[in-house]
Amino acid sequence: DQQVKQNSPSLSVQEGRISILNCDYTNSMFDYFLWYKKYPAEGPTFLISISSIKDKNEDGRFTVFLNKSAKHLSLHIVPSQPGDSAVYFCAASEAGNTGKLIFGQGTTLQVKP
Amino acid sequence: GAVVSQHPSWVICKSGTSVKIECRSLDFQATTMFWYRQFPKQSLMLMATSNEGSKATYEQGVEKDKFLINHASLTLSTLTVTSAHPEDSSFYICSAQTQLYGYTFGSGTRLTVV
Numbered sequence: 001d002q003q004v005k006q007n008s009p010s011l012s013v014q015e016g017r018i019s020i021l022n023c024d025y026t027n028s029m030f031d032y033f034l035w036y037k038k039y040p041a042e043g044p045t046f047l048i049s050i051s052s053i054k055d056k057n058e059d060g061r062f063t064v065f066l067n068k069s070a071k072h073l074s075l076h077i078v079p080s081q082p083g084d085s086a087v088y089f090c091a092a093s094e095a096g097n098t099g100k101l102i103f104g105q106g107t108t109l110q111v112k113p
Numbered sequence: 114g115a116v117v118s119q120h121p122s123w124v125i126c127k128s129g130t131s132v133k134i135e136c137r138s139l140d141f142q143a144t145t146m147f148w149y150r151q152f153p154k155q156s157l158m159l160m161a162t163s164n165e166g167s168k169a170t171y172e173q174g175v176e177k178d179k180f181l182i183n184h185a186s187l188t189l190s191t192l193t194v195t196s197a198h199p200e201d202s203s204f205y206i207c208s209a210q211t212q213l214y215g216y217t218f219g220s221g222t223r224l225t226v227v
Binding site: 042043101 | 117
């Protein structure tokens with residue numbers, strides 16, 4: 001059972017435009033969510049996180065939105081840059097930033113110059 | 114910031130042999146270490162959770178006798194793939210968890226069993 005789902009395997013965006021990556025989850029006990037960027041044969045790089053007590057968190061070009069009632073979160077990247085091209089994973093935990101992380105399947109983002 | 118050093122970054126081994134992967138937390142102590150596996154174009158799947166000084170907790174479907182995890186100190190956790198077979202070829206990643214730094218991932222190990 002996939003508790004964290006990223007239904008879009010890939011996304012292509014023009015440089016300078018907004019990238020929106022989506023993530024859905026089924027476990028209502030998740031209370032902490034993270035987004036990671038990953039290149040092949042490398043470990044994930046942390047981008048941004050959000051606690052379930054919030055509905056938005058912003059850090060520079062990255063903003064994460066959380067809709068608990070819909071069990072949905074999204075990552076917005078504005079403006080998108082070619083260097084943002086990578087695989088993006090959302091992850092969730094039941095125990096804040098101390099519990100095991102459950103990852104989505106990933107979305108490959110391509111930002112075209 | 115916190116750094117987890119993972120070695121080796123890649124390894125090729127013969128079928129039937131064992132391979133050890135090490136993860137060291139540099140300049141911080143990691144009470145908890147998570148081990149993940151990623152097959153090509155798939156998600157990072159949690160294999161097990163290890164806490165220093167105690168037995169690892171394995172996820173459903175992960176063979177504990179095949180994937181031996183040792184977390185004998187607060188700065189070192191190891192994963193040994195015993196009697197490796199080609200289907201064990203994958204990308205293995207560790208992640209140290211601390212209250213202060215949250216989750217810190219290693220750089221991963223690409224295992225190829227031939």
